[in-house]
Amino acid sequence: MAEENNQSGMTRRDFLKNSGLVVGGVVGGGILGSLLTNSFTDDTSPATDTEGDQTDQTGGDEQLTKARMFFKRQEDFRVLSAAVERIFPDDETGPGAIALAVPFFIDKQLAGEYGFNSREYMEGPFHEGAPTQGPQTGMRRREVFLYGVSRIQDIAQDQFGEAFFDLDGEQQDEILGHFQNAEVDMTGVTADAFFTMLRQATLEGVYADPVYGGNLNMDGWRIKKYPGGQMAFFDVIEADEFVEMEPISLHAHHT
Amino acid sequence: MATELPRKQVAIVGVGWSGGIIASELAKEGYECIGLERGSERKINDFIMQKDELRYAIRYELMQDLSKETLTFRNDQDMLALPMRQMGSFLLGTDLGGAGIHWNGQCPRFYPYDFEIRTQTIDNYGEDRIPDDMPLQDWGISYDDMEEYFAKFDETIGTSGEDNEMTAPRSTEFPTPPMKQTRSMKMFAEAADSLGLHPYISASANLSEAYTNPDGKTINQCMYCSFCERFGCDYQAKSDPLITVIPTALETGNFEVRTHSNVREIAYDGNQTDGVYFTDTRTGEDYFQPADVVILTSYVMNNTRLLLQSGIGDPYDPENETGVIGKNYCYQVMASAQGFFDEQFNLYAGAGALGGQVDDYNADNFDHSDLDFLHGGTIQLTQTGIRPIATNPVPPGTPTWGKEFKEASAHYFYRTLSLGSQGASLPYRYNYLDLDPTYTDSHGDPLLRMTYNFTEQDRNLAAHQSARLTEILEEMGANEVVSNPDIGDYNIMPYQTTHNTGGVIMGSDSETSAVNNYLQMWDCENLFVVGASAFPHNSGYNPTPTVGALSYRAAEGILSYLEDPRPLAE
Numbered sequence: 001m002a003e004e005n006n007q008s009g010m011t012r013r014d015f016l017k018n019s020g021l022v023v024g025g026v027v028g029g030g031i032l033g034s035l036l037t038n039s040f041t042d043d044t045s046p047a048t049d050t051e052g053d054q055t056d057q058t059g060g061d062e063q064l065t066k067a068r069m070f071f072k073r074q075e076d077f078r079v080l081s082a083a084v085e086r087i088f089p090d091d092e093t094g095p096g097a098i099a100l101a102v103p104f105f106i107d108k109q110l111a112g113e114y115g116f117n118s119r120e121y122m123e124g125p126f127h128e129g130a131p132t133q134g135p136q137t138g139m140r141r142r143e144v145f146l147y148g149v150s151r152i153q154d155i156a157q158d159q160f161g162e163a164f165f166d167l168d169g170e171q172q173d174e175i176l177g178h179f180q181n182a183e184v185d186m187t188g189v190t191a192d193a194f195f196t197m198l199r200q201a202t203l204e205g206v207y208a209d210p211v212y213g214g215n216l217n218m219d220g221w222r223i224k225k226y227p228g229g230q231m232a233f234f235d236v237i238e239a240d241e242f243v244e245m246e247p248i249s250l251h252a253h254h255t
Numbered sequence: 256m257a258t259e260l261p262r263k264q265v266a267i268v269g270v271g272w273s274g275g276i277i278a279s280e281l282a283k284e285g286y287e288c289i290g291l292e293r294g295s296e297r298k299i300n301d302f303i304m305q306k307d308e309l310r311y312a313i314r315y316e317l318m319q320d321l322s323k324e325t326l327t328f329r330n331d332q333d334m335l336a337l338p339m340r341q342m343g344s345f346l347l348g349t350d351l352g353g354a355g356i357h358w359n360g361q362c363p364r365f366y367p368y369d370f371e372i373r374t375q376t377i378d379n380y381g382e383d384r385i386p387d388d389m390p391l392q393d394w395g396i397s398y399d400d401m402e403e404y405f406a407k408f409d410e411t412i413g414t415s416g417e418d419n420e421m422t423a424p425r426s427t428e429f430p431t432p433p434m435k436q437t438r439s440m441k442m443f444a445e446a447a448d449s450l451g452l453h454p455y456i457s458a459s460a461n462l463s464e465a466y467t468n469p470d471g472k473t474i475n476q477c478m479y480c481s482f483c484e485r486f487g488c489d490y491q492a493k494s495d496p497l498i499t500v501i502p503t504a505l506e507t508g509n510f511e512v513r514t515h516s517n518v519r520e521i522a523y524d525g526n527q528t529d530g531v532y533f534t535d536t537r538t539g540e541d542y543f544q545p546a547d548v549v550i551l552t553s554y555v556m557n558n559t560r561l562l563l564q565s566g567i568g569d570p571y572d573p574e575n576e577t578g579v580i581g582k583n584y585c586y587q588v589m590a591s592a593q594g595f596f597d598e599q600f601n602l603y604a605g606a607g608a609l610g611g612q613v614d615d616y617n618a619d620n621f622d623h624s625d626l627d628f629l630h631g632g633t634i635q636l637t638q639t640g641i642r643p644i645a646t647n648p649v650p651p652g653t654p655t656w657g658k659e660f661k662e663a664s665a666h667y668f669y670r671t672l673s674l675g676s677q678g679a680s681l682p683y684r685y686n687y688l689d690l691d692p693t694y695t696d697s698h699g700d701p702l703l704r705m706t707y708n709f710t711e712q713d714r715n716l717a718a719h720q721s722a723r724l725t726e727i728l729e730e731m732g733a734n735e736v737v738s739n740p741d742i743g744d745y746n747i748m749p750y751q752t753t754h755n756t757g758g759v760i761m762g763s764d765s766e767t768s769a770v771n772n773y774l775q776m777w778d779c780e781n782l783f784v785v786g787a788s789a790f791p792h793n794s795g796y797n798p799t800p801t802v803g804a805l806s807y808r809a810a811e812g813i814l815s816y817l818e819d820p821r822p823l824a825e
Contacts, residue, residue, distance in 0.1 A: 086656075086657065087656040087657065088656070088661055089657065089658050089661065091658050091661065091662070093661055093662050093665055094661075094665070113314075114314070117322075117340075117341075118322060119314075119315070119320045119321060119322055120321050120322060120340050120341050121321045121322060121325040121338045121339070121340045121341075122322065122340065123338070123694065123695075125693065127335060127337055129335075129337045130330065130334060131746070132330055132744050132745060132746040132747060132748075133328055133329070133334075133337045133339075133747060134328075134337075134339060134340060134341060134343055134746075134747050134748040135340055135341060135748075136337055136338075136340065173657065176656075180655075180656075199655070199656050202656075203644055203647065204309060204313065204644050206643075207308070207642075207643035207644045208308065208309035208313075208644060209307050209308070209309065211307075212309060220643070221643060223661075223665050224643050224664075224665050224668045225668070225669070226603060226642075226643045226668075227603050228306070229304075229306025229307070229482070230306075230480065230603075231478065231480060231489075232478035232479065232480050233478070233479040233480060233481065233601070233603070233604030233605075233640075234478050234479055236479075236601055236604050237435050237437055237479040237601070237604050237605075237609075238435050238436065238437065238438075239438070239601055240438050242598070242599040242600070242601060242669065243601055250304070250306065250307060253304040253306070254304060
């Protein structure tokens with residue numbers, strides 16, 4: 001088993017300070033030169049305490065982004081939250097989907113381009129098509145999620161006589177399994193297609209950069225020891241042993 | 256009514272690698288060129304600090320907006336073709352620089368065998384080995400005649416690499432030394448070596464050291480930051496058109512780029528072209544750009560579609576096997592295997608073309624006498640740098656969600672090594688491109704229709720490669736190896752590769768090819784169609800260096816044509 005080393009992560013500013021070492025003779029010209037100039041300017045500004053910001057992401061303004069932009073009904077959002085928590089549960093490996101703010105991530109995504117399928121071909125005529133032809137539904141993701149979440153709640157009421165979020169974990173898993181196995185009737189989209197979308201959105205919320213509202217405090221990345229958007233791995237690339245480092249998010253680079 | 260613009264000597268449709276190369280070569284010689292690019296302008300500053308998996312790798316920030324235009328797809332003629340509504344199997348580029356921005360930078364050269372595949376296959380195995388429904392064709396030029404153009408492309412981009420006895424011969428050294436080796440690459444090389452294979456470090460356009468090309472353009476040293484594939488480079492350390500050929504062309508003062516200009520038709524009088532019609536995507540206004548010579552460099556899909564839409568060349572008819580436009584659409588036959596290990600590798604680090612490679616099972620490097628397929632594929636262990644949304648490896652039998660999945664996907668994240676084979680894709684009579692009868696783009700023009708499936712040849716090749724991948728991973732010491740020897744039917748959703756080829760193929764006979772070996776249209780001598788659209792088949796390799804070499808070859812032909820307009824081949 002390889003030994004695990006610890007190495008602190010490198011921000012854009014640290015990198016640029018050291019880039020003369022790493023890039024050799026090329027700095028000073030072109031874009032790297034202008035970056036160096038910018039970073040020099042940054043150094044004189046008071047708002048560049050990136051290290052501090054990285055460790056303070058759950059405090060202050062961060063919490064104010066935890067509010068709904070898309071789901072109007074509290075009930076729907078509670079169903080969504082309970083479902084994604086079963087897909088990515090809190091356990092000894094690390095925080096679960098709710099603690100990582102995945103439901104808010106999905107809500108924000110549905111409010112925008114992703115929810116409207118803005119960059120996808122949505123013209124008719126619509127046909128079911130073969131599995132090799134990819135998704136063919138004319139429903140947009142925002143409709144699919146609202147509909148899917150309401151079907152989860154329907155099945156919970158039918159099968160157990162309670163709201164989905166009041167069931168125990170095993171019962172919730174059983175219901176999600178019905179969706180995964182396409183055993184739930186849905187119109188315009190299949191239950192398994194909805195489940196696939198829900199699962200993928202959950203993983204995106206766990207592991208996308210915190211700028212999108214999930215992966216709170218980069219704790220999703222910590223589950224996988226993922227170092228985020230580091231400037232360079234020039235010194236690590238040939239290492240025989242596993243090198244672990246503190247993650248860095250876009251926040252450290254853009255502010 | 257289209258507004259007519261001042262005449263140019265050369266109009267280039269699409270400004271990526273091919274368009275940029277041709278623009279730079281022509282502009283340097285003093286010819287007035289305009290590049291009509293339907294996407295937006297792009298600058299290298301667009302790529303600084305964009306280390307965002309969701310935006311670029313998952314939501315395809317740099318790719319074509321399918322709401323405006325996509326293509327339709329079916330596996331065979333009995334199916335109803337339906338739109339590719341989301342990007343999946345391949346990722347079409349957009350904006351200035353095209354797919355040359357988001358490429359990984361893999362730089363292999365196609366083989367001498369590829370350029371003379373029909374002749375050599377017959378010589379080595381007899382004509383019976385070529386199935387009746389496989390229109391396997393020579394390219395109308397030999398590797399020896401192409402070599403200088405490959406060398407030229409390498410010089411422009413500064414390719415990092417090392418020689419190997421299983422790759423195509425080179426007249427010049429690699430401009431820069433090979434990339435660094437990771438632990439996994441060393442394990443791959445040792446295993447391959449002990450199996451009697453011939454491993455080497457992959458040729459890369461992510462450069463091992465800073466390099467200044469003959470045009471005075473500098474490409475920086477790679478930082479192995481892992482944001483290559485689907486990203487623009489943070490450091491200008493991955494050669495792309497925006498840091499090489501496009502500025503080279505612009506600095507001459509003879510090249511102008513007009514963005515947001517979507518060319519929809521090539522003027523054609525049945526003999527020659529006089530320019531192109533385009534729509535300004537910001538205003539909806541139509542323009543006519545007159546030009547003495549027109550160059551299509553708008554990727555496989557759009558090159559083919561524009562010719563079909565403009566009525567240039569005979570559309571391919573698979574029933575009667577007549578016509579050429581849309582013929583020999585090919586792809587890449589991928590195989591992969593995953594090995595699960597005890598130790599953790601630094602897989603978060605990497606570069607797009609960082610890898611170890613063997614070509615003992617590529618092209619005709621091995622005896623096919625007793626095999627049930629032709630050609631082969633390269634085998635690679637790449638370390639492009641894994642990212643957490645897309646990479647969730649778990650051993651077979653693990654649930655796909657819930658506690659067990661969470662634990663396993665975290666545990667195996669750095670303990671899984673993947674090997675891949677990029678198999679050659681040989682033509683099939685019923686794999687082709689034409690216009691869709693139903694679906695249209697946002698202008699109302701018909702979408703391109705793709706009819707494509709894997710063939711018996713493809714399935715046999717993939718099964719063979721899959722077994723080789725498994726052998727290597729076992730030799731590397733994997734606890735468990737998972738592979739998928741049966742590739743099934745082609746599915747347009749799971750990402751495979753953006754190595755689409757064919758549709759406007761080159762050759763020595765106007766009956767069976769659309770362009771000659773200078774990529775000049777047989778049916779329209781002042782129209783050149785450049786790109787992987789010219790490949791009569793796809794090799795067991797990444798296509799970009801061959802596209803680059805053909806672009807330099809075409810540029811030479813265009814210069815000669817501008818001096819003395821005539822068919823460049825009989």
